[in-house]
Amino acid sequence: MGELSQLRSINLSNNFLTGSIPNSFQNLKNVESLDLSCNKLSGEIPYELAGLTSLSTFNVAYNNLSGRVPFERQFPTCEKKSYDRNRDLCGVPLPRNCLITNQLEPEHEDEKEETRN
Numbered sequence: 013m014g015e016l017s018q019l020r021s022i023n024l025s026n027n028f029l030t031g032s033i034p035n036s037f038q039n040l041k042n043v044e045s046l047d048l049s050c051n052k053l054s055g056e057i058p059y060e061l062a063g064l065t066s067l068s069t070f071n072v073a074y075n076n077l078s079g080r081v082p083f084e085r086q087f088p089t090c091e092k093k094s095y096d097r098n099r100d101l102c103g104v105p106l107p108r109n110c111l112i113t114n115q116l117e118p119e120h121e122d123e124k125e126e127t128r129n
Contacts, residue, residue: 021045025071029053033072038063045069049094057082057101070094077101080110 017039025047032055033048040046043064049071056079057072067086071094078100081087092105102110 017041019043020066023047025049025051027051032056033058033061033077035060037061040064042066047071048075049073051075053077056080059084062087073097081106 019040020042022040022043022045026049029048029051031053033053035058037043037046038058038060041064044066046064046067046069050073053072053075054077057077059082061067061070062082062084065085068089070087070090073094073096075098077095077098079102081090081095081101081103083104088104090105095101095106102108
């Protein structure tokens, strides 16, 4: 799909798609509308999609996406309903804030202890 760089509009809604949003979508430089709603997509919205500067309509509602909604470029202008029913998404424009922690992984407890001293 990412090889089709001249596409302007992509509607893959209601197709029972599974897995994650492909990073290759970043190659769709001319896409203005990307509708991936009503599927079974999971994982995070790839940060690389912020490079799609022509994108004006983005819809991933009714999937199983998680993580932070990209805040770069055009993403803050997307409507809240574009992200509906992805209970693990967070960040603007959603009411759920993303938690940011500076905690180290459990296997690095000794490093965390050193930073406290």
